[in-house]
Amino acid sequence: MNDSLLTLLKKVDTPTVCNAIEVAQGKRGFARFTRGTMLASAPEEGAMVGYARTAKIAALAPPTEPPEQIKARRMEYYRHMATGPRPALAVVEDLDHPNAVGAYWGEINTTVHKGFGLSGALTNGVMRDLGDLPAGFPVVAGSIGPSHAFVHVREVGTGADIMGLRVEEGDLVHADRHGALVIPPEVIDQLEAAILKLLDTEKLVLDPARSEGFDFDAFEAAWAAFEAART
Structure with missing residues (x-):
């Protein structure tokens, strides 16, 4: 992903990217997106990529593993989040969902x-401390709540299922107050042109x-x- 595409992706919303992927693919039916309503901590900040x-x-319940194992996995988690390619998003599945x-x-x-x-x-779990x-660090979550309960890390780097969307480690994710999607690798090279074409085409009706x-x-x-511009 080049800098030009990254800048553009940050400026447009997730529905626009969803439509642009179909433009790049030349067909309808793209389905790698979240289902249901999600909540955004800072909708005014726009998209995260x-x-x-x-x-x-x-x-929901206390961990059953030894405390030292829980602590070691917690540090493994933070080490994992601190490394890897950038830009990056934390995509964390709460196994207690729903x-x-x-x-x-x-x-x-x-x-x-x-x-x-x-x-x-991005999470199907809970966020708090709103305000x-x-x-510059938006959270798109499944719910809002007051407590951390018995929260602990179960797995690191094994992918995540978020509101019907399967996200694999290293997938390119776009998310905002509408939800999230995974951008297919095969459309990356065409995506910038597809977004710009989509925006220009929409002006034919919107203006x-x-x-x-x-x-x-x-x-x-x-x-x-x-219709002529879309064909």
Whole structure:
């Protein structure tokens, strides 16, 4: 992913990327996106983009493994998040979902991850400390809650299932207040052009629709131009 594409991906929302992937593929049916409603800690900050650094956590019940094993895995987790290609996102599956109760993403943990150079976090689990999370590190989560409960790391680097989306270690993820998607590697080279084409094509309808005197005849002409541009 070059700098130009990265800059563009940060500027556009996830639905735009979803549509642009289909433009690049030349067909409808792209399906590597989250299902259901997700919550964004800072919707005004826009999209986050990065290569997935994955893990799995749980919090509903206390861990059954020896404390030293839990501590060692915790340090393995942080070492994993602190390394790897950048830009990167923490993609962490809460194994308790849909009954997740432990807020892994609060003020301290988000600040640590931001310090590691990650661009944000995606989880089906819980976030908290809204209003105190650091700027520039958005979290897209499955829910909001007050407690960390018995949160502990279960697995590191084994991929994650987030609201119906399977994310493998190293996948390129785009996420915002709409949810998240995985960008297929085979469209990377065409994606920038596809996004720009999509934005230009949408203007064929949006510009007339926002103009004075817009009526059905104007719509019909605009839609014909829109359909022609998409083929």
